[in-house]
Amino acid sequence: GENVEQHPSTLSVQEGDSAVIKCTYSDSASNYFPWYKQELGKRPQLIIDIRSNVGEKKDQRIAVTLNKTAKHFSLHITETQPEDSAVYFCAAPRGQGYALNFGKGTSLLVTP
Amino acid sequence: EAGVVQSPRYKIIEKKQPVAFWCNPISGHNTLYWYLQNLGQGPELLIRYENEEAVDDSQLPKDRFSAERLKGVDSTLKIQPAELGDSAVYLCASSLGPSGRSEQFFGPGTRLTVL
Numbered sequence: 001g002e003n004v005e006q007h008p009s010t011l012s013v014q015e016g017d018s019a020v021i022k023c024t025y026s027d028s029a030s031n032y033f034p035w036y037k038q039e040l041g042k043r044p045q046l047i048i049d050i051r052s053n054v055g056e057k058k059d060q061r062i063a064v065t066l067n068k069t070a071k072h073f074s075l076h077i078t079e080t081q082p083e084d085s086a087v088y089f090c091a092a093p094r095g096q097g098y099a100l101n102f103g104k105g106t107s108l109l110v111t112p
Numbered sequence: 113e114a115g116v117v118q119s120p121r122y123k124i125i126e127k128k129q130p131v132a133f134w135c136n137p138i139s140g141h142n143t144l145y146w147y148l149q150n151l152g153q154g155p156e157l158l159i160r161y162e163n164e165e166a167v168d169d170s171q172l173p174k175d176r177f178s179a180e181r182l183k184g185v186d187s188t189l190k191i192q193p194a195e196l197g198d199s200a201v202y203l204c205a206s207s208l209g210p211s212g213r214s215e216q217f218f219g220p221g222t223r224l225t226v227l
Contacts, residue, residue: 007155034215043203043218044155091152099145099168100216102154 006103021106023090024072030092039086080110116219118191124225130192147203
């Protein structure tokens with residue numbers, strides 16, 4: 001989407017290392033920030049999301065942080081495993097209640 | 113509970129031919145979305161329905177694309193005539209409510225190849 005930028009486009013880490021993916025958005029009215037994981041040939045699936053009233057959310061090995069002032073949010077994966085290899089998309093709505101604009105994706109490769 | 117269902121999963125057609133995709137959302141989901149996903153890119157919204165009303169179709173190329181959601185449940189997306197550049201995966205998604213408040217669930221997609 002035009003108002004969501006995602007970096008890096010590719011990321012290669014060794015098993016056990018951490019991976020961080022960053023996104024910025026432009027619409028200050030955005031209040032919901034999901035992250036989707038898409039394995040090759042499969043549908044995108046939600047892995048974690050955060051709402052604008054919190055700064056961080058954690059679910060086992062994955063966490064998302066949000067900085068509303070700077071308009072950026074990040075996905076953190078710790079203790080990466082080969083099965084974490086996939087394309088990850090961040091997204092933000094174009095306004096409250098609007099459909100999501102997706103970033104261009106980050107292809108994560110976790111090597112054993 | 114069944115997820116979002118789409119058919120067909122794959123479609124190969126020649127340019128200038130028509131094509132249609134079908135989506136059955138999760139039961140009870142009022143909001144339905146059609147996205148286009150090009151290789152190596154994120155999904156891009158084509159149209160969003162709230163029940164049977166198309167509330168966001170600003171990115172739908174209306175000269176060749178059309179969509180409908182009769183009775184506010186199933187939806188079809190049509191392309192007529194198809195062009196080479198339409199080759200992509202067409203994803204349908206649904207959510208209980210507007211995207212800012214509830215998770216979007218995606219279907220498996222229809223991979224369209226236009227020759």
